[in-house]
Amino acid sequence: MNSKKIISSVSLATAVLATGIISQEAHADSVDTTTTTASQSQPQLVTAEQVASAKTTFDNNQEAQAQAQSVADSKKQALDTAKANTTTAQDAVAKAEAAAAPATDTNIQMAKEAIPTAEAKVQSAKEAVETAKTDVTTKEASQSQAQDAVNKAQGNVNQAQSVVDEATQIQSEKQTAVDKSAKEVEVAKQGVTNAQATLAEKTSKVSQAKQTVETAKQNDAKLDADTKAADINVEKADQAVQVAKSDVDTAKAKADEAAQVLIDANHPTHIVMTDEFKQNLKDYLFNTNYSNRQEAKAALKKAIQSENASRKLQYAYLDTFEPDTTGVKYDVANLPIELQTELSQYMAYLVNDVRQQLGQPKIVVNTDAIKFATLVAEKYDKNHDPFSGHDNKAINEAAKEMGYWYDHGYDTNPYESMAGGIIDSSYKTDDVGHSLYKVGDKVEATKSELYKLIADNVSNFIYEGERNGHYGHADSLMKDPSLGLAITVTHTDEGFGEIPMTETHVLYTPEHDLVDYDKKVLDPSKNLPELVVPDKQAAEVADRAAKAALVTATAQAQAAQTRFEQAKAAYDTLVATPRQTADAEAKLATAKAELSNAQTALANAEQTLATVTASHADKVAALDMAKASRDEAVNVLTAAQNKLDVANQELAQRETATTVAKAKLRDVEQAVKDAEQAVIDAKATYEQLVKAKANLETARQAYAKAVAAQDAAQADYDKAMVVLTNAKAQTVLSGTKYTNLKAAYDARIAYEEAQRKAKEEALRRQAERDAKAKQVRQDVNGTQFNRVNSSKYVGVQTFMSSTNEVHATSCSAAQVATAEATQAVVNRRGTTGYQAPLPQTGESDTAVYLLAGLGMLGLAGVTARKRRG
Known part of the structure; x- marks a missing residue:
């Protein structure tokens, strides 16, 4: 059977079978089991044993093909080697023919006669070398003798120079000693004169010091009395300063406390609503029958129409509060849990203000609601479009983690109200008003700014009718039992660069599960107390009073400090004034000691003058002797230098003669090498001519053998290729058979598995329809x-x-x-x-x-x- 036809028929059968399976799977939910099986055709039956047998045959043929391929590769390598050997032998023949061409009898005889001529030249050259070596030896011995004479003369010069140097050094030292002793004599004379003058001066100072001691004793007695009185004044002034500082600290603490209260009070505490809007909103949220669409629509329209006037009053009220931007900055996306809780309580405070106006019970802040809001905020996409609405997936995933009911399809938003906002100080602009904020920059704000953000959020939740066409958020805030909030940061670009935006996520924990009403969810033990918000007007009055008290206390403290500093300065001046008696007595003792020293110094100066005068005379005599010794040494050095010059001239002449002899020796040694190489070349030429014909015959015989070996290798390779071709054909035939059987067997298995699954699926779906129909009847009845x-x-x-x-x-x-x-x-x-x-x-x-x-x-x-x- 043709292999291509086998493959085509199997592929077609497989495709038809696969189409049937797919069709049956696609309609398994609507086709009865009996219909499904009836529409299928049974594939041909192929056993696993048939497939295995075909596989074994195919594997064996593949192995045989591999062996044949290995043999063919080996024969091909042998053939390539034989061809290379033939080429090499052919090149050797060409070289041998070229070498044999000049090997005539005349040329061979001439080469033979040239050998003894070359050998004779070698002997002559060797004799010239021996003569040159003898001449070099003689010249080197003469040069060595001249060098010895130079060395000896140089030694004499060096020795004479050393004597001169030593004599010069001695003369210099003697001259220095004479100069120094002459100066010492002059100094000694001046010392005697100075000592005499000092003695007269010191005698006068002793007399003056005695009078100074008496005057100092009288002055010190008066200074001690004045210092004691000043010390008493300093003590009193210091006590007054301490009292005044204590008063300032007390006033400062009260002023700081009042200032902080004023900052904390700088927040909106009320949601302003006109009586008309308040009543209309209350009617819409609590007194409207929503099942009556006309009634609900009319109530909504009435509330929206009265909203504008009320909203203007609220925002005018908000404009009276300017948030503090100089306080501690917080990372808006990572608020401390304490501040997050405080903001939740503040939102509840404002919501409860609205609830009170509408006659509704208060909402509570619950720690579970704060935790819920935090989970939702963590799951929000931080870079999403701020105008894209709620992230239902994040809300329902967080509800699932909290254990609340959640929408499994993530299609609805059961729990969250969300408001956007911008904190003006969180980004900068350039000269043309373009935002310098980059996505990812940290967004920071003070607590005062965050309070203002929450107040804006609540206002936008309440006054949303004109903007959104509904009061869904207001409805949530007025009816939900609890709340907790978290804040995330996103961004938008409205044509002026990226601007950071905040999103306040307000989540509630329901009292009961949204589906199972009997399940309690809200834990009252986790409710937090209401936030106490101070009154701004009272805080301003207290702040002004505290600041005035601080100014007064500070002025009094400064006056007391001035009085203390004045008293302390007077006391320090008296203390710093030195006592005169001790100093005067010390000066008297010093004057007496100096007088005694002056007397001793005069006697010493006179003795020194006598000593240095005698020493100077001895040094002058020694200098004269040193000058005579140096002159004699200079004469000896001059004679030795002349002898050295003569010896150097003789050495230079003999070095030149040695250099010439060595150059001649190198020349005759090279002539010997050239003559020896000529003998070698002559013998090689002769031998090459004699052997050229024999080498040519050997090369021709080697070439003939290489050609025969190449022909044999070519025949072996051709036989191996025939075997390989037959093996490949067997492999293809057995592979085709195995592929066709395997495809048919796989189609049969797939068909049987599809039939089994179709039956199971049909039975399962029928059982589901029966169970669901039963459940619906039970729910209705x-x-x-x-x-x-x-x-x-x-x-x-x-x-x-x-x-x-x-x-x-x-x-x-x-x-x-x-x-x-x-x-x-x-x-x-x-x-x-x-x-x-x-x-x-x-x-x-x-x-x-x-x-x-x-x-x-x-x-x-x-x-x-x-x-x-």
Whole structure:
């Protein structure tokens, strides 16, 4: 059978079989088991043993092919070697022919006769070398004798120079000694004169010092009395300073406390609302029947129309507060938990102000709600579009971690209200107003600025009707039982560069689980106390009074300090004034000692003059003797230098003669080498001519053998290639057979597995449809039908209630069928249970609204509006 036809038929069968399997899988949820199996065709049966046998044959043929390939490669290598040997032998023949061409009898005879002629020249050259060596030896001996004479003469010169140097040094030392002793004589004479003058001076000073001692004793007695009185004045002034400093510290602490209270009071404490807007908002949020769309729409419109005037009053009130930007800066994206908690309490304070105006109970700050908000903030995409709304995935993932109900499909926002804002001091602009902020820069703000941000957030939540067309956030803040917040940082570019924006995430912990009402969620033990916000006007009065008291205390302290410094300066002056008696007595004793010293110094000076005068005469005599010795040594050195000059001239002549003799020796030695090489060359030429013909014959015989070896290698290689070709053909045939059998066997296995899975899937889906239909009937007829009691829980029963069809505990057969169809759509869409409406986040859609629309409009698409914060 043709191998290509086998492959094509198997591939076609495999493709048809695969198509059948795919078709069966694609419709497994709607085709009955019997229909599925009936539509399939049974593939041809191929056993595993057949496939294994074909595989073994194929493997054996592959091994044989590999062996044949190895043999062919070996023969090819032998052939390449034989060809290379042939080329080498052919080149040797060419060289031998070229060498044999000049090997005539005449040339051989001439080469033979040239050998003894060359040998005779070698002997003559060797004799000339011996003569030259003898001449060099003679010249070197003569040069050595001349060098010895020079060395001896140089030694005499060096010795004579050393004597001269020593005599010169001695003469110089003697001259120095004479000069020094002459100066010493002059100094000694002056010393005697000075000592005589000093003695007269010291005698006068002793007399004056005695009178000074008497005067000093009288002055010191008066100074001691004045110092004691000044010390008493300093002590009194210091006590007054300490009292005044204590008063300043007290006043400073009170002023700092009042200033801090004033800073803390510089926050909005009220949400301003006109009576009209307050009543309209209250009616819309708490007194409107939302099932009556006309009534709800009219109430919303009424609130929005009265919002503008009220909002202007609120923002005028906010403008009276200027946040402090000089305090401690906080990283907005990483606030300390204490400050995050304080901001949550402040938001609750403002929300409760609105609740009080609307007659509603207070909202609480709960640590679980703060933790919930922190989890949501951590999961938000930090670089998302700030106008893209809520991150439902982050909200539901955080709810799951907190143990709250969450939307498994991440499609809704059950818990979060979110507000954006900008902190003006968090970024800089250039000269043309373009932002210098770069994405990733740290955004920082003071606590005062963060308070202002929260006040703006709450205001925007309450006054959102004109902007958003709803009061979803206000509804949440007025009805949720608790809150906690966290802040993240994002950015936007409105044509002036990147600007950092804040997003305040407000999350609540519900009192009950959104689905299981019996499950309590909010833990009251984790509620935090209300934040105490000081009154700004009272704080301003206290701050002014504290500052005035501090100014007065400071002035009094400065006056006391001045009085102390004056008294201390007077005392220090007296203390610093030296006592005169001790100094005068010390000076008298010094004067007496100096007088005694002067007397001794005069006697010593006179003795020194006599000594140095005698020493100077001895040194002058020694100098004269040194000068005579040096003159004699100079004469000896001159004679030795003349003899050295003669010896150097003789040495130079003999060195020149030695250099000439060595050059001649090198020349005759090179002549011997040249003559010996000529003998070698002559013998080589002769031998080459004699052997040239024999070498040519040997080269021709080697070439003939190489050609024969190449022919044999070519024949072996051709045989090996025939064997290899046959082996490859067997491998291809056995491989084709194995591939076809394997494909057919795999198709059979795939077909059987697809049949098994199709049956299991059909049975499983039928069981699911039966179970779900049973559950829907139980939900419709059961006592749980009317259980939902909050506007936040909407299921099948709420939908029917809104159409005024169900108010009892039983339903018609048509209603049951509608419910079953609805539940089937829910199951196919992958939605588990029902989803609650979320008025606090602006979510107005539910799964049931969607399904009801599908049921009544013939499964037409319904687009619902989704409100985002």
